[in-house]
Amino acid sequence: MRRIIIYYSLSGNTEEAVKIIADKLGCDMLRIDTVKQMPKSFAARLLVGGGQVAFNKIPKLKPIGKDLSLYDEIFIGTPVWNRKGVPAINALLTDESICQKVTGLIVTSGGGDIGKCAEALKDRIPNVKYTVSLLDRKHKDHQLNDDKIKKFVEMCG
Ligand SMILES: Cc1cc2nc3c(=O)[nH]c(=O)nc-3n(C[C@H](O)[C@H](O)[C@H](O)COP(=O)(O)O)c2cc1C
Numbered sequence: 001m002r003r004i005i006i007y008y009s010l011s012g013n014t015e016e017a018v019k020i021i022a023d024k025l026g027c028d029m030l031r032i033d034t035v036k037q038m039p040k041s042f043a044a045r046l047l048v049g050g051g052q053v054a055f056n057k058i059p060k061l062k063p064i065g066k067d068l069s070l071y072d073e074i075f076i077g078t079p080v081w082n083r084k085g086v087p088a089i090n091a092l093l094t095d096e097s098i099c100q101k102v103t104g105l106i107v108t109s110g111g112g113d114i115g116k117c118a119e120a121l122k123d124r125i126p127n128v129k130y131t132v133s134l135l136d137r138k139h140k141d142h143q144l145n146d147d148k149i150k151k152f153v154e155m156c157g
Contacts, residue, residue, distance in 0.1 A: 002070060003027040007077025008088040010038055013108045013136050018077040024153045030066055034059040034088050053082035058091045075104030083116040093124045104130040104156055130156040
């Protein structure tokens with residue numbers, strides 16, 4: 001069974017977690033990005049990224065460059081933006097053949113509440129069996145991530 005983790009990460013938290021999980025599971029990983037780059041400052045990111053989420057904007061993605069038909073299962077890695085998933089992942093999930101293969105969700109957030117994000121994605125990815133909620137490394141409890149990752153890997157390994 002071949003698995004790949006496809007993820008978006010703006011400031012590295014999701015990427016850091018995905019790298020550890022992909023390594024432990026021995027699966028491939030693929031970072032996606034939008035053609036139009038996000039601004040550099042956090043305030044501008046909140047405005048632009050949060051606005052995209054609020055208005056359900058689907059951005060154009062850079063070419064993926066990988067044959068996803070080779071994989072049986074896909075895990076998605078996403079930060080929470082404006083309490084929901086990021087526009088780049090929403091763009092990826094416009095492809096129904098990808099949606100059907102998604103069985104895992106790796107979510108990072110600044111506050112730990114991923115309920116609304118998971119809920120917003122649920123209709124597009126109905127086959128999710130494994131979910132892990134991780135904290136931004138700036139959060140005071142971010143050390144809890146190690147144990148959560150360990151349990152997540154055991155569950156889906
Ligand atoms: C535009 C934007 C909106 C965000 N909205 C939320 C939010 O609603 N709730 C939350 O807990 N964290 C929010 N965050 C924080 C990110 O979810 C958190 O820092 C995440 O770990 C970033 O992942 P990354 O480093 O892989 O980009 C937001 C961050 C950005 C840039």
